[in-house]
Amino acid sequence: MGSIRYVEIAEALRAAIMGGEYPVGARLPSESDLAARWAASRGTVRQAVATLAAEGLIGSRQGARRIVLRQERKHSFSELNSFAQWAEGVGHEVSSRFLSRVRRPATVEEAERLAVAPGAEVLAVLRLRRLDGEPVMVERTAYAQWVAAAVEAMAEDCRSVMDGLARDWGVVAQYGEHLIDALPAGSEDARLLGLRRGSPLLRQRHVSANRTGRPIEWSDDRYRAGSVTFSVSNSAVTTPLARRTGEG
Structure with missing residues (x-):
């Protein structure tokens, strides 16, 4: 169930980035804020964020809030x-x-x-x-x-x-x-x-x-x-x- 959940969160974040909610240069909410928003564990949120980082949509620096890199x-x-x-x-x-x-x-x-x-x-x-x-x-x-x-x-x-x-x-x-x-x-x-x-x-x-x-x-x-x-x-x-x- 957790693996499916992180995919859902990644899809929602991806849509928000491409829809302009988080423009290029903006920072995503913290892992704890995202976990609270989706009622998910921080580990699940971390998987979702890592997926977007692998796609090149957001920065991959650890220990900091991720920055949106990609624009359409x-x-x-x-x-x-x-x-x-x-x-x-x-x-x-x-x-x-x-x-x-x-x-x-x-x-x-x-x-x-x-x-x-x-x-x-x-x-x-x-x-x-x-x-x-x-x-x-x-x-x-x-x-x-x-x-x-x-x-x-x-x-x-x-x-x-x-x-x-x-x-x-x-x-x-x-x-x-x-x-x-x-x-x-x-x-x-x-x-x-x-x-x-x-x-x-x-x-x-x-x-x-x-x-x-x-x-x-x-x-x-x-x-x-x-x-x-x-x-x-x-x-x-x-x-x-x-x-x-x-x-x-």
Whole structure:
């Protein structure tokens, strides 16, 4: 019951921060005040606060009231921008690192998304993406064989694969399809993102293609909860998808 309770408290605090009750720079109430508000033990409150600290929403200094660090910023997906372009456009310092690059046979799903025969060779890439030094996303991407050599030639700390493909190889992504859902963190995701196994992750899967519709990549991107949200604004003529830092 206690484990469920700390999740409820973390969700309420997260909503209060994103709703403006605690603006950036504000201090959260003390652990004892929060415990009294939710009729919970200080240990349960401490777990909830630690969850928000792990998400980068609040400062993680011990022995002091936590300070709100995160504010919401929005980027529209009506234009096909890379993760790095979006992050830098809203004032973040972005860094990335290749953890592995391996050629292997495509899975059934990868083959379907990349429009290749089942078992055709793809380049499987694992990357860790950071915003302002904090790990926020684990990226698993299968690149079609026709761009594999270009991706293999990129530096380990390459800022953006798609930007590099466009700049150095003339391969420009002009079409994207996005699938968004949630899932619990497995052992590898939890280790890379500094979370507990089973913590919620926001997953964005997408395929990118060039102007002729030839698939370039099929990617499975898993974001730490609270680091990025997506929203859709409807109108009679368009339904732009937007990505934001923080919780929506």
